[in-house]
Amino acid sequence: xxxxxxxxxxxxxxxxxxxxxxxxxxxxxxxxxxxxxxxxxxxxxxxxxxxxxxxxxxxxxxxxxxxxxxxxxxxxxxxxxxxxxxxxxxxxxxxxxxxxxxxxxxxxxxxxxxxxxxxxxxxxxxxxxxxxxxxxxxxxxxxxxxxxxxxxxxxxxxxxxxxxxxxxxxxxxxxxxxxxxxxxxxxxxxxxxxxxxxxxxxxxxxxxxxxxxxxxxxxxxxxxxxxxxxxxxxxxxxxxxxxxxxxxxxxxxxxxxxxxxxxxxxxxxxxxxxxxxxxxxxxxxxxxxxxxxxxxxxxxxxxxxxxxxxxxxxxxxxxxxxxxxxxxxxxxxxxxxxxxxxx
Numbered sequence: 001x002x003x004x005x006x007x008x009x010x011x012x013x014x015x016x017x018x019x020x021x022x023x024x025x026x027x028x029x030x031x032x033x034x035x036x037x038x039x040x041x042x043x044x045x046x047x048x049x050x051x052x053x054x055x056x057x058x059x060x061x062x063x064x065x066x067x068x069x070x071x072x073x074x075x076x077x078x079x080x081x082x083x084x085x086x087x088x089x090x091x092x093x094x095x096x097x098x099x100x101x102x103x104x105x106x107x108x109x110x111x112x113x114x115x116x117x118x119x120x121x122x123x124x125x126x127x128x129x130x131x132x133x134x135x136x137x138x139x140x141x142x143x144x145x146x147x148x149x150x151x152x153x154x155x156x157x158x159x160x161x162x163x164x165x166x167x168x169x170x171x172x173x174x175x176x177x178x179x180x181x182x183x184x185x186x187x188x189x190x191x192x193x194x195x196x197x198x199x200x201x202x203x204x205x206x207x208x209x210x211x212x213x214x215x216x217x218x219x220x221x222x223x224x225x226x227x228x229x230x231x232x233x234x235x236x237x238x239x240x241x242x243x244x245x246x247x248x249x250x251x252x253x254x255x256x257x258x259x260x261x262x263x264x265x266x267x268x269x270x271x272x273x274x275x276x277x278x279x280x281x282x283x284x285x286x287x288x289x290x291x292x293x294x295x296x297x298x299x300x301x302x303x304x305x306x307x308x309x310x311x312x313x314x315x316x317x318x319x320x321x322x323x324x325x326x327x328x329x330x331x332x333x334x335x336x337x338x339x340x341x342x343x
Contacts, residue, residue, distance in 0.1 A: 027045060074199075075097070105212040111211055150227075177322075198229065201235075241272075
């Protein structure tokens, strides 16, 4: 069964998660949230409900081990852990999972910025929530997982060619990064020293953090693997950095563009410092800030690559993002000293 907004209720009824009387007695809203995979919410008027996600292959036959199948396996493994959504049901043949709908929650992207300015309390709260998640993940078995570095760290494996799976803009980016010797050396160092001691989320960003009061539920575990917890932190950092770059108005004078960007960065720096403070305090440890900054550079490259899907060239904003990523990879010590300290 390929799930649609029209047959999702039938799927839930067939698996005992919804009864026909509920359909007759109440108005149930079914909405599509499909992006990379099919997604649907089924909600009652009181806010209760389900979220259903189904694998959606790009082309050809379905993969037996899709990202949705992997997420279901991870959620089963993480059952009962604070900060992780509860898996209600998984249908392996149709590769469809069912979660409880997170009523009265909102994505961090809706609260991280208030009036165009970073909310420092939200930043610190997210840092603390991520640290508590990481402390819980320490005891979760993960030796059966590959533990490969994120694909962007091995950008040396990509060809700078445009095709069905890579746009001209993405091909240009690959070529430019591969021509930057210092960047490639920094990425090689990250890959060579990639830790595999514990499970991490692997795709951390504002959109995967659902806030409810002071609590945070981390969703979308499709990329969970053994790895570096600081990669998750770098994912959160890039959300603020990307927002900052996106708000910059490019000027004919490059020096003026740089000056305005530096001036506008002050509140973002404070948010990053509070994020880091909240993380370290809740973790009760002091991870390597320079490694975090270098990973931020790599994570920004990934964001840039994803933004260039379908694009023919790098825009002025893309070039700013590339310059920032390069600087963080090549000179992480400077940024760590300037950014991660409370002002």
